[in-house]
Amino acid sequence: MKTIRVYIIMVAALLVLAGPVTVWAASQMADLENALMCKCDDKCGKVLINCTCDTSKETRKTLMSKLESGLTVDQIVKQYVDKYGETVLSAPTKSGFNLSAWITPFAALVIGGLGVRKVIQSWVRPGQTKKDAEESGEASASEAEAPSGKYSKRLKDELDRLDS
Amino acid sequence: MNDIGEFALLLALATALYGIVSYVMAFRSNRVDVYMSADKTPIIVWGCVMVSSVTLWKAFLVNDFSLQYVWAYSNIDLDVFYKFSSFWGGQKGSLLFWTLILTTYMMVVHVQNRKQNVRLVPIALAVMMVITLFFLVLLNFSTNPFERLPVPPEDGRGLNPLLQNYWMVIHPPTLYLGYVGFTVPFAFATAALLTKNLDDGWIRLTRKWTLVSWFFLCMGNLFGAQWAYVELGWGGYWAWDPVENAAFMPLIVATAYLHSVMIQEKKDMMKVWNMSLVLLTFVMTIFGTFITRSGLIQSVHTFDEATLGYYFLGFLGVIIAFSVTMILLRLKLLKSKNELDSFLSREASFLLNNLVLLGIAFSTFWGTIFPIVSEAFRGVKITVGPPFYNQVNVPIGMVLLALIGIGPVIAWRRSSWSNLKKNFTQPVLAAVIGAAILFPLVPLTDKSEIFTYITFILCIFVMTSMLIEFRKGTGARMEAHGESAVGALSGMVWKNKSRYGGYIVHLGVVLIFAGIAGSQSYSTNVEKQLKEGDRFQLRGYDITFEKLLWIKSNDTKERVVAQLGIEREGRRVFVGYPEKEFYKGQKQPISEVDLWSTIKEDLYMILADFKGDQLVTNDNGKTGYFKDASVTVKVYVMPMVKWIWTGGWVIAFGTMIAVWPDRLEARRRTERLKRQESIFMPAQE
Numbered sequence: 001m002k003t004i005r006v007y008i009i010m011v012a013a014l015l016v017l018a019g020p021v022t023v024w025a026a027s028q029m030a031d032l033e034n035a036l037m038c039k040c041d042d043k044c045g046k047v048l049i050n051c052t053c054d055t056s057k058e059t060r061k062t063l064m065s066k067l068e069s070g071l072t073v074d075q076i077v078k079q080y081v082d083k084y085g086e087t088v089l090s091a092p093t094k095s096g097f098n099l100s101a102w103i104t105p106f107a108a109l110v111i112g113g114l115g116v117r118k119v120i121q122s123w124v125r126p127g128q129t130k131k132d133a134e135e136s137g138e139a140s141a142s143e144a145e146a147p148s149g150k151y152s153k154r155l156k157d158e159l160d161r162l163d164s
Numbered sequence: 165m166n167d168i169g170e171f172a173l174l175l176a177l178a179t180a181l182y183g184i185v186s187y188v189m190a191f192r193s194n195r196v197d198v199y200m201s202a203d204k205t206p207i208i209v210w211g212c213v214m215v216s217s218v219t220l221w222k223a224f225l226v227n228d229f230s231l232q233y234v235w236a237y238s239n240i241d242l243d244v245f246y247k248f249s250s251f252w253g254g255q256k257g258s259l260l261f262w263t264l265i266l267t268t269y270m271m272v273v274h275v276q277n278r279k280q281n282v283r284l285v286p287i288a289l290a291v292m293m294v295i296t297l298f299f300l301v302l303l304n305f306s307t308n309p310f311e312r313l314p315v316p317p318e319d320g321r322g323l324n325p326l327l328q329n330y331w332m333v334i335h336p337p338t339l340y341l342g343y344v345g346f347t348v349p350f351a352f353a354t355a356a357l358l359t360k361n362l363d364d365g366w367i368r369l370t371r372k373w374t375l376v377s378w379f380f381l382c383m384g385n386l387f388g389a390q391w392a393y394v395e396l397g398w399g400g401y402w403a404w405d406p407v408e409n410a411a412f413m414p415l416i417v418a419t420a421y422l423h424s425v426m427i428q429e430k431k432d433m434m435k436v437w438n439m440s441l442v443l444l445t446f447v448m449t450i451f452g453t454f455i456t457r458s459g460l461i462q463s464v465h466t467f468d469e470a471t472l473g474y475y476f477l478g479f480l481g482v483i484i485a486f487s488v489t490m491i492l493l494r495l496k497l498l499k500s501k502n503e504l505d506s507f508l509s510r511e512a513s514f515l516l517n518n519l520v521l522l523g524i525a526f527s528t529f530w531g532t533i534f535p536i537v538s539e540a541f542r543g544v545k546i547t548v549g550p551p552f553y554n555q556v557n558v559p560i561g562m563v564l565l566a567l568i569g570i571g572p573v574i575a576w577r578r579s580s581w582s583n584l585k586k587n588f589t590q591p592v593l594a595a596v597i598g599a600a601i602l603f604p605l606v607p608l609t610d611k612s613e614i615f616t617y618i619t620f621i622l623c624i625f626v627m628t629s630m631l632i633e634f635r636k637g638t639g640a641r642m643e644a645h646g647e648s649a650v651g652a653l654s655g656m657v658w659k660n661k662s663r664y665g666g667y668i669v670h671l672g673v674v675l676i677f678a679g680i681a682g683s684q685s686y687s688t689n690v691e692k693q694l695k696e697g698d699r700f701q702l703r704g705y706d707i708t709f710e711k712l713l714w715i716k717s718n719d720t721k722e723r724v725v726a727q728l729g730i731e732r733e734g735r736r737v738f739v740g741y742p743e744k745e746f747y748k749g750q751k752q753p754i755s756e757v758d759l760w761s762t763i764k765e766d767l768y769m770i771l772a773d774f775k776g777d778q779l780v781t782n783d784n785g786k787t788g789y790f791k792d793a794s795v796t797v798k799v800y801v802m803p804m805v806k807w808i809w810t811g812g813w814v815i816a817f818g819t820m821i822a823v824w825p826d827r828l829e830a831r832r833r834t835e836r837l838k839r840q841e842s843i844f845m846p847a848q849e
Contacts, residue, residue: 037547045405047549050398052755052770090549092534097542101534105527105556112519120512123433123504 031073032063036080037090047090166231169219170310176212176267177300179205180293187290191359199286206274206289209296210267217264220257220309224250230316233257233309239320241718242328249333250323255457255472256309258336262453263299265337265344270296273348277369284366287355288348295347298479302472322720325747325754331391339384339411343449345377346414350446353439357490362435362497367425372823374442378422379819381415386812397755397770399689399800401808402680404553409532410452413525417445420521423514428500430576431511435498436491437518443487448525450480455532506578513571520564527556554684558615562622565677568670569626572633591629598624607686616685623678630667630674637664657821665822672814679807689800691772696793703801705767706731707740712776712793716786720748723756726771726795730760742771742797761806768800 033049040055048056066076080088092098183205190199224247229235237253252258270292277285349370356366388408389401402408421441428438458473504511531548538546573587599621607613634653641652657664692700694709713725725743729736738760744753760767776790
């Protein structure tokens with residue numbers, strides 16, 4: 001009787017754990033499928049998660065069995081890199097020379113941003129910024145004092161339209 | 165008949181050569197007779213290319229397998245519809261198709277500007293003729309679509325099954341109309357540089373050409389995405405493939421140009437910048453063609469016989485060298501009085517918009533060429549796939565989205581802080597309220613979902629700022645003219661077509677952003693093995709596998725179709741028919757997905773695998789079903805995908821308004837033309 005109870009508890013525990021484990025395995029699998037390219041004969045050039053060819057089905061089975069055997073995502077990815085080289089990765093690694101792939105676009109944006117700032121600075125007429133600040137202060141004051149009549153609004157709308 | 169097509173290509177080549185020489189001579193010598201002679205060449209070249217194209221089309225339609233190209237891309241059983249599109253299914257035909265569009269554009273430019281704009285048109289046409297010449301040289305001497313087979317086979321090899329989809333009939337022509345269209349602004353910009361007519365004449369002449377080309381390229385990209393979505397069967401629409409990137413980059417650079425050119429039109433500033441952007445857009449189109457046809461970068465889209473790399477690389481090199489040299493030579497003339505009234509101005513916001521757009525174009529370019537860079541420096545080939553582009557371009561794209569909302573509410577010339585506060589209060593308030601409403605509704609468990617949440621908030625901000633612009637203008641008109649709301653709105657849009665057309669385009673872009681964000685983050689999928697009658701649930705859908713059908717379409721194609729009953733809340737709402745198509749001579753079957761698409765989400769069904777013990781055929785022997793069948797189906801629920809396609813149609817509507825002929829503009833143009841007294845005006849020094 002005691003043995004049966006132990007079995008029941010074990011089965012119940014397995015059933016309770018099975019859900020989260022399946023979810024965990026699915027998320028690990030998705031990580032792997034996103035990290036690796038399909039290596040089919042047709043050189044389809046697709047990330048594994050997007051590939052529907054027969055090779056990709058086989059690869060998924062192999063990956064699942066590796067996950068089930070206890071290997072981590074990183075370990076599996078390393079095995080694939082050792083076997084196929086870096087082309088099997090869907091994106092460059094974030095180390096060594098490959099880091100330049102990630103940094104360069106943002107570096108270019110920062111440099112471009114500084115350039116644009118300098119250009120705008122040189123194009124804004126000297127003293128204009130100070131004048132802007134003063135004018136905006138004046139504008140606020142005058143807006144507060146101005147009559148809020150229909151005609152002033154219409155005039156403003158017309159001027160805005162001309163401006164645009 | 166094929167001889168005529170081949171000869172027409174040769175004649176086109178000779179005429180194009182004559183056209184180039186005579187246009188240049190006419191311009192240099194100011195001789196009207198030479199000009200009149202040159203002026204016939206665009207029509208002759210177009211006529212020849214048209215004859216050649218019609219010949220090839222006819223060869224496809226009559227199954228003339230004596231032509232190697234027809235044999236390689238068609239067969240007897242191919243649907244007429246696809247025989248028509250087989251024309252651009254391979255490299256040779258697609259080059260001819262490109263040339264046909266190019267010469268058609270050239271002819272339209274010629275007809276549009278007959279005895280008009282003569283300061284620029286002869287040289288612009290000569291430039292277009294040079295580009296045409298390049299393609300005609302390839303067609304005549306390297307990749308001739310009229311190449312014969314020694315012994316004509318009885319049947320052809322057939323068109324790649326993936327290309328037998330209606331989107332593939334629409335997508336390439338649309339994309340080409342966009343790609344090739346940018347030749348026109350390039351030609352006029354080059355003509356302006358060569359003739360030193362560097363006022364904004366060339367910009368005004370090419371404004372609509374640029375808009376229309378931009379529109380076609382945009383739609384071409386979207387149609388391509390739709391093709392990938394329904395045909396490739398992986399539940400996605402954009403894979404950041406090098407060839408997709410190649411079509412995306414000129415679109416982004418052209419978008420930057422369309423914004424910055426407004427500053428030149430309004431304030432006569434940024435001439436060097438705008439000139440560079442036009443040239444860069446064209447360079448990007450040729451770069452794209454180089455990628456597709458060189459085989460240098462691995463892509464699912466490259467042509468099988470991608471062997472023209474060196475030609476396009478050489479052409480690209482010449483264009484870049486020429487463009488840079490011309491800009492450097494004309495730097496003095498291109499100098500404009502660059503002055504901004506304030507940091508807080510729409511001009512400054514456009515500069516930021518240009519920076520961000522070019523940032524996206526650069527990161528895409530960098531990702532595309534990085535495998536080559538890596539191989540050159542390290543000797544190691546690597547792959548740069550979607551994870552790279554998503555991580556780099558998504559944050560930059562979000563900044564761009566914010567700028568779409570910020571730009572229109574900042575005044576030209578100068579904005580005051582109080583003005584800004586007034587204009588931003590409502591959009592920011594709407595965004596804050598939207599953020600509060602969405603917070604409990606959307607999952608925020610990972611980085612992607614957080615990005616999507618922020619994107620939704622930005623979309624609300626941009627939408628509100630746009631709608632306020634419409635409301636303000638409509639209100640002012642209603643007050644001023646006593647019109648109804650509908651009358652005031654339509655009158656306002658009609659009188660300011662380019663401005664409000666542009667705003668509508670922005671609304672379309674916002675829908676696309678929202679659709680991409682929603683579908684990327686909140687989609688889910690499941691793969692199930694099912695026997696007849698088995699059912700499963702996915703996000704409120706009850707999906708039952710009912711039967712496995714068999715259809716023999718013709719001698720070369722058989723279809724195996726799974727019938728899936730879809731119920732929602734106990735009510736049958738749809739029957740899905742995902743299938744596998746088997747083509748004679750193809751190693752792998754092709755998956756055809758089925759979709760139940762609503763504005764909320766798409767139910768996307770794929771038949772991944774099947775087993776059927778016994779096929780029972782009907783009397784006609786062309787249809788049947790499998791007894792005791794089992795299938796493996798993959799079903800996705802993809803939220804908001806329809807928003808992307810809807811956004812495309814909104815963009816189309818906005819562009820149509822923006823390019824609609826404007827009487828006032830036409831009158832101004834006529835007056836400007838009247839001021840041009842002589843046929844060949846001397847160039848400005």
